[in-house]
Amino acid sequence: MNLRIPVSAPSKCDLCAIHHRSICGIADTPLQAELSRISHIRTFSAGETVLAESESAGIVGNVVSGVLRMVKTMADGRQQIVGLLLPSDMFGRVFADDSRFAVEAATDVTLCCFERAAFEHLLRHNRDLEHNILLSVLDELDAARDWMVLLGCQTVLERVATFMIILHRRVDNQGCSRVTDRGPPCVALPISRRDMATYLGTTVETISRTIQSMVRKGVIRIVDPRTFEIVKLDALIAMSGREEFRDYDSDPRDRPQPRSEAGRPHLSVLTGKSR
Amino acid sequence: MNLRIPVSAPSKCDLCAIHHRSICGIADTPLQAELSRISHIRTFSAGETVLAESESAGIVGNVVSGVLRMVKTMADGRQQIVGLLLPSDMFGRVFADDSRFAVEAATDVTLCCFERAAFEHLLRHNRDLEHNILLSVLDELDAARDWMVLLGCQTVLERVATFMIILHRRVDNQGCSRVTDRGPPCVALPISRRDMATYLGTTVETISRTIQSMVRKGVIRIVDPRTFEIVKLDALIAMSGREEFRDYDSDPRDRPQPRSEAGRPHLSVLTGKSR
DNA sequence: CGCTGCGTTGACGGCTATCAAAGAACGTGG
DNA sequence: CCACGTTCTTTGATAGCCGTCAACGCAGCG
Numbered sequence: 010m011n012l013r014i015p016v017s018a019p020s021k022c023d024l025c026a027i028h029h030r031s032i033c034g035i036a037d038t039p040l041q042a043e044l045s046r047i048s049h050i051r052t053f054s055a056g057e058t059v060l061a062e063s064e065s066a067g068i069v070g071n072v073v074s075g076v077l078r079m080v081k082t083m084a085d086g087r088q089q090i091v092g093l094l095l096p097s098d099m100f101g102r103v104f105a106d107d108s109r110f111a112v113e114a115a116t117d118v119t120l121c122c123f124e125r126a127a128f129e130h131l132l133r134h135n136r137d138l139e140h141n142i143l144l145s146v147l148d149e150l151d152a153a154r155d156w157m158v159l160l161g162c163q164t165v166l167e168r169v170a171t172f173m174i175i176l177h178r179r180v181d182n183q184g185c186s187r188v189t190d191r192g193p194p195c196v197a198l199p200i201s202r203r204d205m206a207t208y209l210g211t212t213v214e215t216i217s218r219t220i221q222s223m224v225r226k227g228v229i230r231i232v233d234p235r236t237f238e239i240v241k242l243d244a245l246i247a248m249s250g251r252e253e254f255r256d257y258d259s260d261p262r263d264r265p266q267p268r269s270e271a272g273r274p275h276l277s278v279l280t281g282k283s284r
Numbered sequence: 285m286n287l288r289i290p291v292s293a294p295s296k297c298d299l300c301a302i303h304h305r306s307i308c309g310i311a312d313t314p315l316q317a318e319l320s321r322i323s324h325i326r327t328f329s330a331g332e333t334v335l336a337e338s339e340s341a342g343i344v345g346n347v348v349s350g351v352l353r354m355v356k357t358m359a360d361g362r363q364q365i366v367g368l369l370l371p372s373d374m375f376g377r378v379f380a381d382d383s384r385f386a387v388e389a390a391t392d393v394t395l396c397c398f399e400r401a402a403f404e405h406l407l408r409h410n411r412d413l414e415h416n417i418l419l420s421v422l423d424e425l426d427a428a429r430d431w432m433v434l435l436g437c438q439t440v441l442e443r444v445a446t447f448m449i450i451l452h453r454r455v456d457n458q459g460c461s462r463v464t465d466r467g468p469p470c471v472a473l474p475i476s477r478r479d480m481a482t483y484l485g486t487t488v489e490t491i492s493r494t495i496q497s498m499v500r501k502g503v504i505r506i507v508d509p510r511t512f513e514i515v516k517l518d519a520l521i522a523m524s525g526r527e528e529f530r531d532y533d534s535d536p537r538d539r540p541q542p543r544s545e546a547g548r549p550h551l552s553v554l555t556g557k558s559r
Numbered sequence: 560c561g562c563t564g565c566g567t568t569g570a571c572g573g574c575t576a577t578c579a580a581a582g583a584a585c586g587t588g589g
Numbered sequence: 590c591c592a593c594g595t596t597c598t599t600t601g602a603t604a605g606c607c608g609t610c611a612a613c614g615c616a617g618c619g
Binding site: 203213214216217220 | 596597598599
């Protein structure tokens with residue numbers, strides 16, 4: 010390796026598990042130093058609120074470990090999860106004073122936080138950073154609209170199947186899913202049944218019944234409540250009602266690449282892409 | 285008026301009905317000239333496809349008049365409208381080769397189009413333009429997630445009421461809604477029942493029944509199939525199940541301003557803001 | 560004048576929410 | 590180590606919202 014670049018003291022970020030996948034990994038060296046300077050690590054226990062709905066949201070950041078949920082709660086208590094945030098995803102809302110959605114810890118989480126004002130300052134002075142954020146937000150928008158399709162015109166069975174396939178496609182990403190060598194493909198749910206229901210626009214009871222029906226059909230097998238073995242991937246794909254998954258049924262390595270330039274951060278997890 | 289600025293020949297854009305509300309109205313003079321240079325007007329009849337799903341989408345632009353719908357069609361024919369685009373809204377997808385959603389004319393439309401490559405070139409060389417686009421996309425993302433809440437956990441009655449209130453709040457905007465002086469407040473539907481159903485995640489029959497039930501309850505009155513008089517705005521707001529509309533029931537002028545910096549283009553219409 | 564598209568109304572059935580309760584897993588305290 | 594409360598998941602019974610199928614009135618149009 011050619012190390013003619015001046016080597017500074019290793020920053021705290023060099024050990025960060027998501028460094029290479031997050032926005033930090035895209036930044037050039039001076040920007041990395043600046044990001045490192047203004048960042049601070051915080052942890053939250055499952056169930057804690059990171060940013061309240063309508064709160065003046067002073068921080069943004071990356072998920073280092075664990076899962077965040079973005080949730081809107083209606084006056085009568087009904088809830089909808091509008092996004093799950095996994096390691097390397099960004100949370101928070103830049104350029105607005107409140108977030109419209111609460112950000113809560115769905116599991117115990119470790120977060121790398123920036124003061125929003127300081128981060129926006131960096132954005133304003135760093136063309137590439139802002140451009141990459143724009144690309145991420147555009148992908149997020151596509152993903153949100155895709156989820157509107159799921160909520161608006163798919164059955165619960167289709168939603169559950171779609172959710173499982175998306176998790177499965179995140180193989181070699183955040184450990185949501187894993188393929189043991191030559192073993193059966195498994196999907197590890199990162200969240201509870203309740204969160205799954207709130208994300209898929211249904212109830213825990215219906216989620217449970219739907220999963221059990223998939224078991225009875227021999228499509229999946231329950232290893233433990235949070236781990237499923239996919240017995241018939243093609244049948245699962247057929248259940249999802251999504252033609253676009255057809256191409257992915259056999260080998261994960263056959264998947265096409267994401268459509269936009271690779272190697273930038275993504276703000277929310279389930280964008281349906283296989284980065 | 286002080287006219288010390290050199291006055292060039294009036295460009296075709298000076299007569300544009302949406303000039304002051306679109307991205308063009310934000311641009312500085314040289315950028316306006318450049319936008320004008322690369323723009324061209326196209327028209328489509330109701331039902332025509334502007335950009336097909338998954339097509340290599342070579343153009344972006346603004347709606348000048350009429351309404352566009354962004355729609356996803358599933359393999360079995362089910363459809364979901366993921367966004368309506370009204371005059372001054374932008375359509376198309378920058379920085380990606382295909383659009384994932386079709387863009388269709390919901391009515392006869394006039395569009396101001398840019399070659400996507402040329403527009404992206406401008407974006408890359410104009411900091412402010414890209415920043416404004418980022419702000420717009422962020423608002424779009426909020427709006428899309430808000431629509432996920434509507435589709436995921438609201439009844440059809442609530443969805444219809446919400447839709448009508450949002451249209452009503454666009455008073456003094458695209459003429460979707462109008463308040464005749466001292467007369468009853470009216471909402472003019474810009475789209476057909478079918479599109480309304482496809483946007484709200486339900487069917488024409490259910491839309492029709494829901495509207496009729498609102499009439500029987502004395503909340504609205506049907507002037508003609510595309511025009512409603514709002515008889516009891518407070519009851520309509522209560523029906524929407526949305527606490528956030530409570531503040532707006534009496535006088536439209538009491539409404540708070542949009543949360544982010546004003547005066548930038550918005551890419552899709554129903555962002556729930558009252559610009 | 561028939562055709563077509565749009566909006567409405569009726570009958571019916573199914574998917575899914577709701578209410579209720581039991582089993583399983585887990586941590587806590589005795 | 591065990592009792593116990595809490596949370597999570599599952600299962601059952603029931604009801605209701607809403608999708609589906611069908612038909613009708615109406616307006617626009619060739």
